[in-house]
Amino acid sequence: MPELPEVEVVRRGLVSWVRGRTITGVEVVDPRSVRRHALGPEDFAGNLEGARVLDVVRRGKFLWLPLADTPAAGPGGGPSGPAAGTPVPAVALMAHLGMSGQLLMQDSSVADEKHLKVRLQLSAADGMPEQLRFVDQRIFGGLFLTSLIPTADGGPGGLAETPLPLIAEEAAHIARDPLDPYFSFEEFYRRLRARKTGLKRALLDQGLVSGIGNIYADEALWKARLHFARPTDTLRRAEAGRVLDAAREVMTEALAAGGTSFDSLYVNVNGASGYFDRSLNAYGREGKECKRCAAAGLASVMRREQFMNRSSYSCPVCQPRPRNGRW
DNA sequence: AACGCGACCTGCGAGC
DNA sequence: TGCTCGCAGGTCGCGT
Numbered sequence: 339m340p341e342l343p344e345v346e347v348v349r350r351g352l353v354s355w356v357r358g359r360t361i362t363g364v365e366v367v368d369p370r371s372v373r374r375h376a377l378g379p380e381d382f383a384g385n386l387e388g389a390r391v392l393d394v395v396r397r398g399k400f401l402w403l404p405l406a407d408t409p410a411a412g413p414g415g416g417p418s419g420p421a422a423g424t425p426v427p428a429v430a431l432m433a434h435l436g437m438s439g440q441l442l443m444q445d446s447s448v449a450d451e452k453h454l455k456v457r458l459q460l461s462a463a464d465g466m467p468e469q470l471r472f473v474d475q476r477i478f479g480g481l482f483l484t485s486l487i488p489t490a491d492g493g494p495g496g497l498a499e500t501p502l503p504l505i506a507e508e509a510a511h512i513a514r515d516p517l518d519p520y521f522s523f524e525e526f527y528r529r530l531r532a533r534k535t536g537l538k539r540a541l542l543d544q545g546l547v548s549g550i551g552n553i554y555a556d557e558a559l560w561k562a563r564l565h566f567a568r569p570t571d572t573l574r575r576a577e578a579g580r581v582l583d584a585a586r587e588v589m590t591e592a593l594a595a596g597g598t599s600f601d602s603l604y605v606n607v608n609g610a611s612g613y614f615d616r617s618l619n620a621y622g623r624e625g626k627e628c629k630r631c632a633a634a635g636l637a638s639v640m641r642r643e644q645f646m647n648r649s650s651y652s653c654p655v656c657q658p659r660p661r662n663g664r665w
Numbered sequence: 666a667a668c669g670c671g672a673c674c675t676g677c678g679a680g681c
Numbered sequence: 682t683g684c685t686c687g688c689a690g691g692t693c694g695c696g697t
Contacts, residue, residue: 340690370674399691437691438675453675476674478691535667544692551690597690601677604690621690647670649688 340437342399342515342549343592344604344612346497348441349396351607353499355443355466356391356403363387363459371455371474374432374508375482385409385429385483386458392427397496397518398548400509401441402430404486404502430486430506433472436479443467443607456481475603484508493520515549516586517593527578530570537573537581538566539646550585553598553621556651558585560620560630563656566645572665591617620651628653 364383366372375382389405396402404427433441442451445467450457456472472481486495486504494501496509497518514521526547530540540546541555550558559566561584564577592598596612600622605611615622619629624642631638631653638655 344690373673434691436674437689474674475676476689476691478673533666539668542691553690600690646668 340399340435340604341551341554341589341592341598342517343554343589343614344597344599345396345399345401345435345549346517346593347597347606347612348435349394349401349497351443352394352401352403352441352470355607356460356470357393357499358391359463359466360388360390360407360461361386361458362461363457365457365459366455367450367457368455368477370477371472371480372482374480382481382483386431389429389431391431392425393498393500395430395496395498395506397505397509398512398515398544399434399551400496400506400512400548401433401435402484402496402506402509403433404430404504408483426502427486427504430484432482432484432506432508434479436474436476438475438603439479440471440473440603440605441607442471442473442605442609444469444471482508491520512544512548513546516547516582517549517589521547523579523582526582527575530573530578533570535570536566537564537568537570538650540570541581541585542646547582547585549589552648552650553618554585554589554592556620557588557618558582560652560657561588565657565659566643566650566652567659568665620653623651624649628655631655 364386366379369379372379372382385408389408392404392406394403406425406427408429451473453473453475454471455474458470460468485507487507489495489503489505492503495505529546538555541550558581562581564581592614595614598614599611600615623640626640628638628640638653640651641654643650
C-alpha cells in the first residue's frame, strides 16, 4: 500500500499488535521478497529469530521495526545504551510495501494467503494474533534487515511511539515527509527552487519530500490549482506553500478515512479497506467534471495525460498550462 | 543535474 | 472460449 496515508494506517495498526513481542519463528515462503537482504534468506531468518520488537517507525513510505536481542546486535540491542534497561537498537526489520505489499496480523488457524511471502511467528500475547504475515502480489516490496544510524539533523528518524534520533540506513537518503513535525518548509523551498524540473516530478522525488505518490501528487496539484509541469525554479514561495499544504491536508484526510483503496490490494493489518477513494478530486477522474469548476457553474472535463510513464489527472481550466509559455 | 527507460512482478478488464 | 494489450498507490540503476 503505497503512499504515506496507507503506510501510516499500517504502522498504527501494527504498533498495538507487535510492540514488545519476540519473533519466535521466521518462514521465508518466497525468497524474492527478501532479495534486498544481501546475506540471503537464511541469514535474514537467523538474525530475526529471538529478536524483540521495540517499536514501529515510518518515514515517507518506508516502515521499520527497531529490534533488541538480535544475534547481529548482541544481547540487549545495540552497543551500550546510555541508560541501562532501555535498549538502544542497532538493527531494524525494514519493510517496503512496493505496489502491492500487505502486512497482516493473523491467527495460525487462518489459511495462507495466495501471495503469502514471509511469515513471522510472535511470542504469545493475550487475545492477539500469533502471526505477522507479509503478503505481496507483485513482489516490488520486501523485507530485509538494516542498521540504524544517527539522523543527519539529530531529529527523530521518523514517526514512532518512542522517537529516537536513529534512522534505518536504507531510508536515510529520503527526505522527511509533510506530516513529520521536523519537516522544514524553508529547506524544501530552497531545494525546490534550485531544481530544473517540473513540479510533479519534484513532488514524487522522495529525496526532496517523501511519502507523496501518484495519487496524492495529483490531488495536491489539483487542490493548489497548479500544473504538473510547472518549472520548479519559477515557483513563488506562496505557491510552493500552497501545494505543500494541499499535500498535507489531503494526506491527513486520507489517513482519517483509513487510506485510499480501489480494491482488496490495499488494506490495513486487519484486512480492512479505507474509503478515501470516494473523496478523490483528481486521480482516476478522466472524462468526469472538475468538481471545483462545476461548483462555480463552469463545465470542464478532467483530462488524463501520460507523464513519467504513468497517468496524470488534472483540470484543463483551473490547472492550465499557459499558452505563451510564461508561468 | 536531469531525464528517459528498462527491470523487477502478477493480475484484471477491454477488445478482438 | 481464448489471446494480447494496456494498465496498476513504487523504486532502483543504467545509460545519455
